[in-house]
Amino acid sequence: MTPATPGPPSTVPPAWSHCAHGAAPATDPVGCRGIRVPGHTACLAHLGEAERAAHLGDLAPGADIDYRGTPFTPELLDQLLAALRDPGAGRPHIGVARFDGAAFSGDTWFTEVTFSDTARFDWATFSGNTWFAEATFSDTARFDRAIFSGNTWFTGATFSKVAEFAGATFFKTAQFNGVTFSGITRFVGAAFSSDVGFVQATFSSDAGFAGVTFSSDTRFVGATFSGDTRFVGATFSGNTWFTGVAFSGDAQFGMARFEVASSLGPLACGERLVLDGAVFQQPVTVEIAARQVSCARTRWASTATLHLRHAELDLRDAVFEYPVLVAARPTPFPLPGSADSLPETELSGRDPGVRLASLGGADTAHLALHDIDLSGCRFAGAVHLDQLKVDGWCTFATTPTGWGRRLPWWWSRRNTLTEEHHWRVRAARDPGRATALGWAPPPADAPALKPAAVAALYRQLRKSLEDGKNEPDAADFYYGECEMRRHDPRRPRGERVLLTAYWALSGYGLRATRALAWLGAATAVTITVMVLWGLPADDPKPTTTGRQVAVGQEVVLTTATPDPVNPTGPLTGRVTAERFEKALRVVINSVVFRSSGQDLTTTGTYTEMTSRLAEPVLLGLAVLAVRSRVKR
Known part of the structure; x- marks a missing residue:
């Protein structure tokens, strides 16, 4: 993207008393939009040399200034900053600074400037390269709708309170490396047309990047976010690095688009990381350590590998167009180019395993799970479960052990689906007792499934396990399927009687x-x-019996065994x-x-x-x- 060609001058005058230098009724009825210097009818740029010198001579370090709409050349800005330079600190010191709508031509230097009060650069335009490196903003800093046409450096700057860059446009490289944002930070709707860096940046409060467009390479390497962070609707068109990033609060990437990113992470999130509705268009490796990872309605338009730690994962309505592997990472993620591992301070003491919460609504034909806890996973609504690949040490829910309530029968331990737990609690005469025995109660949003629907889930997953040569666990799912068929009132009575006998005699041929x-x-x-x-x-x-018919003739004998x-x-x-x-x-x-x-x-x-x-x-x-x- 290149800087836009300036349009015709606006015919709407600014809200302040403006200079109007160069106004022409036919072509430019407003003229110069710079605010008039107090006591004069012209702005700072159009004052006479003597008048400008007198005005600047009246300024002192820490003075409040108002140069809204004023056009600045590099020379004019140097004169202004020289008048505000603090001899003791050796750097310019400004109180309230109002540069709303100001136009800075050529290179602009605000390096090491201290703004001790509000600094406003809303709608300002910077035509050349711009430096705010090592600048200090002690109060609110606003750059809403500002336009940076050249390279921009805020490297090492400090924002002590609110930092606003909503709608700002950066046409070339923008560097915020090492910047400290102590207050709320907003880049909502900003556009970065070239490389952008937030390497080792610190965000001590909430940060908003909703709707931001990152058109080229983006680096948040080693950045720290202490509050909630929002990248909702952001677009990452170039390579993206979130290596070593730490989110202490929630991290929202809902509806974000990753067009060419080959990796996301490794990063750590102390609370919830949301990727709902996000789109990954190229092969990607995702490495996340977080309490919760929500990938509802995500679209994986190419192959992907998700390595997770400590997380409860939600894959409801996710779209898998190509093979996607979800695996638990048993050891901390190594940081590329370093001997250190990703810090997991916010997650210390938690089980590093990964628990899948739901696959409802997802087409699982291209999904593979490795070493995932499926004990609480809700499969209802998913399709092609028979093609789901379950590898490694994946665990399912189990039946409670103990004596049955109505029959003196000991519950044998077997793998089950959480949907069977929910059905048994709902079908029990005393749901509270069923829960006390160990059957998991259904959450409020869990659908009430009929036994036939649960049997279908067992049947499909049994096929998946059989294809994976996991016959023992497949046998448990055959048991569950038969249990649901036996309890299904819509089955013929004769079939249910036969199944009951089969269950009582041998546990469906499995006990x-x-x-x-x-x-x-x-x-x-x-x-x-x-x-x-x-x-x-x-x-x-x-016993042998017989008779002799005549002397000298043959003797007839009969041998018989008595009853x-x-x-x-x-x-x-x-x-x-x-x-x-x-x-x-x-x-x-x-x-x-x-x-x-x-x-x-x-x-x-x-x-x-x-x-x-x-x-x-x-x-x-x-x-x-x-x-x-x-x-x-």
Whole structure:
């Protein structure tokens, strides 16, 4: 961007009594807009030599001055500053300074000038290079709508109170390196057309950069922001460096545009860093340590890697057009070109892990998560969860452990979604007790999902885990899916009864101990029945009978085994070691689909048939459950 060509002179006179030098009714009815010097009809620039010298001679260091609208040449400015120079300090000293609308032609030097009261440069124009290096502004400093056409240096300047640069335009390099802003700072709507630097700048109060346009390289390396900071709607068209930046309060980058930035950070934020609605148009690496990082509605138009620490992350409605990786950084970020790490003073004592709060409304087909805490993540509303990549040590919510309220059943620990926690609290007869047992209560803005919707979430995420070869955690999500189907009143009753039986017998084929317990119980019952009623009193012995038809002829014999005789007598008398060993052999053979060959009573025969059907199924369910836990 180049300085704009001046337009025709304004026909609207200024609010002060102005010089009007050079006014022409046809072409410039206003003329010179400089305020008249007291006691004269001309501004400082158009006073006669003797009158100007007399006026400047009346000035003393620390004097209040008013030169609104006055055109300054470098020579005229030098004369003014010489009149205000403090001999003791060796630098110009000004009280109230009013340069609103002043026009500075050529190079402008305010180096080391002290402004002990309000300094106003609103709408001022600086045509050449401008220096405010080492200047001191002890009160409010205003540069609203000022135009800097050349290079500008505020290096090392000190702003003790409010610093206003709203709408200011910098056409060439602007350097604010090492500047101290002790009061509220506003660059709202400012435009930087070339390189800009705030290296090692200090902002001790709130800072506003909303709507600022950074058209070239921008450096905030090592800057410190003690208050809340707003870059809302800012545009970063060139390379951008926020390396080593520390935000003690909130940092707002909502709706900001990063057009070519290849990195953001490493930076630290003691509170909340907001990137809601921000756009990243090129491959970027984001490195942030913060309490909260909000990326709702962000648009990632290229590949990106987000390395985070200490943060609770929100990715609601984010748009991932290319692969994006979100990973927790276990160690502090190193500072480029230094042996030091990014200071995390505001975050000391916090868990360095990263917790994902929500993926609602996001298309997760291109998203990968690595070492992220998903125990509180809300997945409802996200699409393509089956393509979400969950790698590393990602953790989910778990079920509470303890005895159920209505059934004497111990809750086994498994991975769950937070949506199941919310559903169980809402569906409980006593939500308070459900919460006390360990089910997480739903927040006020959480949607009330039906079991079918929660089952769909489990199904999609199970597919994602299976694709990642994480079979054990996928098994937990299959359990959760079946639980939601079992509790879904819209499912056919027969299906829910079958699922209930499947759950009770083996935890949907995922609880080996439950299946083995049932197998052990069934085996014990079968053995007991066999010992008491299934085995005959004595093993039947084959009996041979026959008859001789005639002397000298063939003898016809028949061998038969008599039917087993049911045992009689007291039940306790039937319990012997021999009968127990026989019953055990019968049951063990039944479990593996084999016939024992033991003679049995009618009761024993039917018991063996039932055992050969039920007990191998229970054994198979136990084996299936073990396999689901060890498969990779």
